Every structure is written in structure tokens, then in C-alpha cells.
Amino acid sequence: MADAKLKKAKVIFVLGGPGSGKGTQCEKIVAKYGFNHLSSGDLLRAEVESGSPRGKELQAIMEKGELVSLEIVLALIKDAMLKLVDKSPYFLIDGYPRELEQGTRFEAEVAGCHVVLYFEVTEEVMKQRLLKRGETSGRADDNEDTILQRLRTFTSKTEPVIKHYADKGKVIKVNASGTIDEVFGVVQQEFAKREIK
Ligand SMILES: Nc1ncnc2c1ncn2[C@H]1C[C@H](O)[C@@H](COP(=O)(O)OP(=O)(O)OP(=O)(O)O)O1
Numbered sequence: 001m002a003d004a005k006l007k008k009a010k011v012i013f014v015l016g017g018p019g020s021g022k023g024t025q026c027e028k029i030v031a032k033y034g035f036n037h038l039s040s041g042d043l044l045r046a047e048v049e050s051g052s053p054r055g056k057e058l059q060a061i062m063e064k065g066e067l068v069s070l071e072i073v074l075a076l077i078k079d080a081m082l083k084l085v086d087k088s089p090y091f092l093i094d095g096y097p098r099e100l101e102q103g104t105r106f107e108a109e110v111a112g113c114h115v116v117l118y119f120e121v122t123e124e125v126m127k128q129r130l131l132k133r134g135e136t137s138g139r140a141d142d143n144e145d146t147i148l149q150r151l152r153t154f155t156s157k158t159e160p161v162i163k164h165y166a167d168k169g170k171v172i173k174v175n176a177s178g179t180i181d182e183v184f185g186v187v188q189q190e191f192a193k194r195e196i197k
Pocket residue numbers: 016017018019020021022023024025041095129130132133176177178179180181183
């Protein structure tokens with residue numbers, strides 16, 4: 001029953017390299033549009049915080065800038081979606097899918113992809129934003145070595161996902177190099193064009 005409700009969800013996959021501003025823009029979208037927001041990275045960090053043996057394994061993978069297993073991420077996202085399904089039909093799924101199979105499995109088992117919101121910005125800008133964030137974030141992966149590996153993982157695993165959805169005409173590509181408000185201005189224009197409200 002709950003799964004049937006999820007099938008009707010309007011899913012917006014939010015993608016972009018590390019530090020491109022996915023979380024920042026999702027916060028602004030939630031404030032204006034009231035959409036549900038789930039971040040796979042936040043869900044994984046909560047699991048790490050729980051101190052469980054699985055959390056320790058996850059932390060080691062995340063500190064190397066690699067991707068954790070599809071099964072774990074998909075289960076965390078699906079559980080979190082079920083808790084929110086009655087709040088809004090729109091779901092911002094931030095940081096997922098990070099590799100092609102994540103998208104395929106999600107669409108087969110949870111819901112179709114409405115659009116992909118892709119924040120594009122240079123590697124140098126992403127790196128500088130993350131090093132700055134690292135001064136206060138406490139995130140174990142906001143350090144130079146891990147940032148470089150995360151950028152490599154994005155290029156090798158996640159860029160093909162963006163291409164896959166672009167070929168289906170589903171990608172909204174946003175230049176994310178401006179200020180936070182400038183980027184959000186473009187997001188709003190793009191949503192209006194597609195009657196996302
Ligand atoms: N347009 C912007 N201009 C300047 N700084 C920005 C902009 N957008 C976000 N930031 C800042 C906020 C954060 O300190 C940092 C990274 O943004 P954030 O939204 O956390 O990125 P992200 O969610 O894509 O990264 P991650 O993949 O690491 O979670 O950059």
C-alpha cells in the first residue's frame with residue numbers, strides 16, 4: 001500500500017559534484033516550495049553517527065571518497081521516503097543516483113524519475129567551497145585528499161548517470177558558479193518552465 005503511494009511520487013534527482021551546492025539549493029527549494037528533501041549523504045552520516053558496526057564500515061568508505069553499496073543506500077532512501085509520502089508529492093533526492101545501476105533500481109523498485117536537477121560548476125570552485133566548508137563542518141571527507149577522490153568518483157561514476165538522463169531529455173542543467181541567490185533564481189525559472197510547483 002505504502003509502496004503504491006511511492007510509485008506516484010514526483011522524484012527530482014539532485015546531482016552535481018561534491019560542493020556544487022546541492023544541499024544549499026535543496027534547502028532553498030524546501031523553504032519556497034515545501035517539497036520533501038532527502039540526502040543520501042545525510043542518511044549515511046546518520047548511520048555513521050549511530051555508532052553501529054555497519055556505520056564504521058560506511059565511514060571508512062566515505063573517508064576514501066568512494067561509493068557505498070547500492071543496497072544500503074537504496075534501503076535508507078526508500079525507508080525515509082515512506083515516512084514523508086503524505087507530506088508532498090515532490091521528493092528532492094539529493095546525491096542519488098551516483099551510478100547508473102542506482103537509477104535503474106530506484107526506478108524499478110520505488111518510483112520513476114520526473115527530472116534531474118544538475119548543478120554544474122568547475123572542479124576548482126567545488127574544491128575551494130569544500131575546503132572552506134571543512135573549516136567548520138566537521139565532515140571527515142572535507143579534506144584535500146578525499147575531495148580529490150570524490151571528484152574522480154563523480155567523473156567516473158556519476159557523470160554517466162547525468163548523460164543517461166540527458167539523453168532522455170530529463171536533465172535541468174544549472175550553472176552553479178554564481179551566488180547562492182543567483183543559482184536559486186535559475187532553479188525557480190526552470191521549475192516554472194516545467195510547471196514544477
Ligand atoms: N553558489 C554558492 N556560492 C558560494 N558558496 C556556496 C554556493 N552554494 C553552496 N555554497 C557553499 C555552502 C557550503 O559551505 C559549500 C558546499 O555546498 P553544499 O550545498 O554543502 O554542497 P553539496 O551538497 O553539493 O556538497 P556535498 O556533495 O559534499 O554534500 O559551498
